[in-house]
Amino acid sequence: MLRPSSLILTICIILGIGWVLPALAETLGDSADVAIVSTSSYPGHFAKVEVLLRSPVPVAAFEFHITLSNPDLLNFHTDSIGVDSMIIPVDTCTGPPPHGDSCLVDSVSVFAMRYCFIDTVGSLISNSWLIYCHGDTADTNLPDCKRIKVIGFAPLNNPIPADTNYQVLFRFGVDVLCLSDTINDRIETFYIFPGVYNYLSDPQGNLIPFRYHTGELSVWWSVPGDATGDSVVNIGDVVFLVSYLYKEGPESCIREAADANADGLVDIGDVVYLINFLFKGGLPPHH
Ligand SMILES: [Ca+2]
Ligand SMILES: [Ca+2]
Numbered sequence: 001m002l003r004p005s006s007l008i009l010t011i012c013i014i015l016g017i018g019w020v021l022p023a024l025a026e027t028l029g030d031s032a033d034v035a036i037v038s039t040s041s042y043p044g045h046f047a048k049v050e051v052l053l054r055s056p057v058p059v060a061a062f063e064f065h066i067t068l069s070n071p072d073l074l075n076f077h078t079d080s081i082g083v084d085s086m087i088i089p090v091d092t093c094t095g096p097p098p099h100g101d102s103c104l105v106d107s108v109s110v111f112a113m114r115y116c117f118i119d120t121v122g123s124l125i126s127n128s129w130l131i132y133c134h135g136d137t138a139d140t141n142l143p144d145c146k147r148i149k150v151i152g153f154a155p156l157n158n159p160i161p162a163d164t165n166y167q168v169l170f171r172f173g174v175d176v177l178c179l180s181d182t183i184n185d186r187i188e189t190f191y192i193f194p195g196v197y198n199y200l201s202d203p204q205g206n207l208i209p210f211r212y213h214t215g216e217l218s219v220w221w222s223v224p225g226d227a228t229g230d231s232v233v234n235i236g237d238v239v240f241l242v243s244y245l246y247k248e249g250p251e252s253c254i255r256e257a258a259d260a261n262a263d264g265l266v267d268i269g270d271v272v273y274l275i276n277f278l279f280k281g282g283l284p285p286h287h
Pocket of ligand 1: 225232236
């Protein structure tokens with residue numbers, strides 16, 4: 001049998017849970033979800049990545065900073081270098097800083113923004129939306145685009161309507177780098193962290209809490225003999241190799257793939273090997 005003090009405690013717990021549960025349900029119910037769709041691509045290829053949204057309330061504006069977990073695998077695709085500038089400190093020391101003081105006393109203005117690729121066709125922000133996106137390359141030692149900021153605004157009378165289903169908010173473009181087949185870590189994760197610098201807003205300007213679901217891009221290994229990097233081996237690869245070897249054409253993105261006979265060289269031997277494979281029943285290319 002419960003003693004009075006235990007009974008009071010039990011009632012308090014039940015009442016407490018009674019308060020907490022509706023509050024929790026309300027919080028979760030009001031949360032939006034932002035998700036990046038996982039995909040895959042080949043080295044040297046362009047790929048589009050979808051960002052999905054579902055929100056229980058209308059969305060009038062958003063700002064996302066999308067970063068890469070593994071910046072050695074790819075860059076965000078950039079269309080052009082913008083004219084925005086930023087001030088960065090310059091190390092003016094001619095010797096060791098005295099007493100450990102910083103010598104960062106000067107500054108220089110650099111062009112540091114690159115406009116990134118955003119596809120709004122058929123998405124929630126097509127038509128009347130104002131959207132801009134740029135890569136943040138504040139670190140001048142990192143000249144490629146490893147982080148992007150995407151901002152979108154809607155007219156106040158035409159926000160994204162509330163919807164419990166996921167829909168495409170926008171797509172961004174990435175360029176997969178020419179990865180050697182010796183690189184085993186081929187997973188890129190895209191991050192949008194709720195909180196600082198990442199926002200969803202309703203038409204009244206209130207922040208909408210959201211949960212973020214990570215997406216990955218998996219980079220395939222190259223196909224032996226596929227000099228063009230289109231994942232198939234055919235006459236196009238022969239033409240590509242001849243162009244590279246004798247007409248100053250571009251070099252294959254993946255050297256191991258162009259090296260059809262796997263002798264460590266990309267030369268006329270690979271052209272002959274491919275022709276034998278394609279038209280004379282020869283052995284297939286290999287690594
Ligand atoms: Ca090919
Ligand atoms: Ca070869």
